[in-house]
Amino acid sequence: MKKPFYRQFKPGRIFMGRLHYGDDLLESLVKFCEDKKIKCAALWLIGAVQNANLGYYGQKEKKYVSCASLNKKLEIAGCSGNVSRKDGKVSVHCHVVLADYTGRAYGGHLLSGTMVFAAEFCIRELKGRDLNRVEEKQTGLPLWG
Amino acid sequence: MKKPFYRQFKPGRIFMGRLHYGDDLLESLVKFCEDKKIKCAALWLIGAVQNANLGYYGQKEKKYVSCASLNKKLEIAGCSGNVSRKDGKVSVHCHVVLADYTGRAYGGHLLSGTMVFAAEFCIRELKGRDLNRVEEKQTGLPLWG
Amino acid sequence: MKKPFYRQFKPGRIFMGRLHYGDDLLESLVKFCEDKKIKCAALWLIGAVQNANLGYYGQKEKKYVSCASLNKKLEIAGCSGNVSRKDGKVSVHCHVVLADYTGRAYGGHLLSGTMVFAAEFCIRELKGRDLNRVEEKQTGLPLWG
Numbered sequence: 001m002k003k004p005f006y007r008q009f010k011p012g013r014i015f016m017g018r019l020h021y022g023d024d025l026l027e028s029l030v031k032f033c034e035d036k037k038i039k040c041a042a043l044w045l046i047g048a049v050q051n052a053n054l055g056y057y058g059q060k061e062k063k064y065v066s067c068a069s070l071n072k073k074l075e076i077a078g079c080s081g082n083v084s085r086k087d088g089k090v091s092v093h094c095h096v097v098l099a100d101y102t103g104r105a106y107g108g109h110l111l112s113g114t115m116v117f118a119a120e121f122c123i124r125e126l127k128g129r130d131l132n133r134v135e136e137k138q139t140g141l142p143l144w145g
Numbered sequence: 146m147k148k149p150f151y152r153q154f155k156p157g158r159i160f161m162g163r164l165h166y167g168d169d170l171l172e173s174l175v176k177f178c179e180d181k182k183i184k185c186a187a188l189w190l191i192g193a194v195q196n197a198n199l200g201y202y203g204q205k206e207k208k209y210v211s212c213a214s215l216n217k218k219l220e221i222a223g224c225s226g227n228v229s230r231k232d233g234k235v236s237v238h239c240h241v242v243l244a245d246y247t248g249r250a251y252g253g254h255l256l257s258g259t260m261v262f263a264a265e266f267c268i269r270e271l272k273g274r275d276l277n278r279v280e281e282k283q284t285g286l287p288l289w290g
Numbered sequence: 291m292k293k294p295f296y297r298q299f300k301p302g303r304i305f306m307g308r309l310h311y312g313d314d315l316l317e318s319l320v321k322f323c324e325d326k327k328i329k330c331a332a333l334w335l336i337g338a339v340q341n342a343n344l345g346y347y348g349q350k351e352k353k354y355v356s357c358a359s360l361n362k363k364l365e366i367a368g369c370s371g372n373v374s375r376k377d378g379k380v381s382v383h384c385h386v387v388l389a390d391y392t393g394r395a396y397g398g399h400l401l402s403g404t405m406v407f408a409a410e411f412c413i414r415e416l417k418g419r420d421l422n423r424v425e426e427k428q429t430g431l432p433l434w435g
């Protein structure tokens with residue numbers, strides 16, 4: 001068991017707010033972080049979406065296989081993730097749990113193309129050295145290091 | 146893409162604790178916030194419930210349609226949300242993911258009538274101007290603004 | 291409705307980082323907390339696992355019934371929990387929501403034996419009096435008190 005790769009941070013700004021009907025969920029978060037010059041953060045969100053576009057990463061294939069384009073209205077039962085840097089730009093990495101009108105739950109990696117019905121976020125900025133994503137060989141993912 | 150509506154907050158008190166067997170999950174959180182005079186916060190919770198009452202918001206109907214009254218014992222696989230104000234009172238808005246004994250997951254908007262088996266919460270108060278919920282026309286929901 | 295049992299905390303260190311491919315998810319978090327001498331914290335995590343071992347607590351039986359040994363590669367759609375003390379040692383209590391390649395979601399109590407593919411964590415230390423787990427009679431669980 002190798003020691004985790006980590007950084008220690010100081011608390012930064014705290015934002016709580018909401019995205020608007022019809023916005024792209026992921027792109028809105030990216031845009032907000034760009035506007036506010038948030039380089040590193042932890043984030044959470046609840047709400048509902050008009051449809052969803054979820055990614056599933058093929059661990060053998062080493063690429064995202066879009067697993068579920070859900071063309072239905074769903075509650076966001078949970079959404080959490082982080083903000084860091086990739087290629088000098090904001091990288092928002094969120095995973096999401098959704099639920100349909102029967103209560104059935106779906107989950108995955110949040111992709112663009114997921115349209116907001118209503119969404120309430122909390123973003124807690126973290127101050128410290130930049131956390132940068134670079135391709136990691138064993139997983140094929142852009143990971144911190 | 147419109148700019149999100151948001152407020153910036155300063156960190157307030159941090160509470161970690163547990164609710165009791167047989168308590169109403171949502172009502173207990175509301176009561177705790179009232180007792181502690183928490184006006185704004187982010188919150189998280191894990192645990193288990195004796196049953197669940199989940200809401201699903203009909204995006205066309207513009208009202209909650211109770212989607213799932215689950216009369217079974219469930220793990221709280223995740224629960225997150227926020228505390229703000231509505232009509233001068235505490236408003237606790239939580240979404241929840243539950244799991245049954247097969248691991249099958251359910252999700253939705255936490256409603257009253259969900260009874261605690263055990264529940265561990267973390268509530269991080271946010272200090273700043275009040276965030277108030279008022280009816281928003283496009284969604285029919287009481288949203289911040 | 292009894293008053294919750296709770297403690298009030300001050301913010302401590304904040305860590306964000308990642309676990310490594312092949313690590314045991316739960317054991318790695320325990321080890322990290324031991325190494326960093328984290329006695330109390332809230333934590334969140336997203337990523338993917340190579341398999342999963344989830345617990346479901348039998349509320350009548352008053353013991354964990356391993357509900358789901360999932361021998362498949364899954365996204366961690368959400369994972370949250372806390373760090374406290376039990377018998378003078380670190381106790382990491384996490385619940386997790388997982389999703390398979392179809393987007394189907396699973397959830398439960400995170401057990402040892404869940405192997406990391408990639409995992410990004412945020413751990414926020416809480417400073418204050420120790421929170422200790424002791425067996426609670428009504429539930430049979432080691433709860434704070």
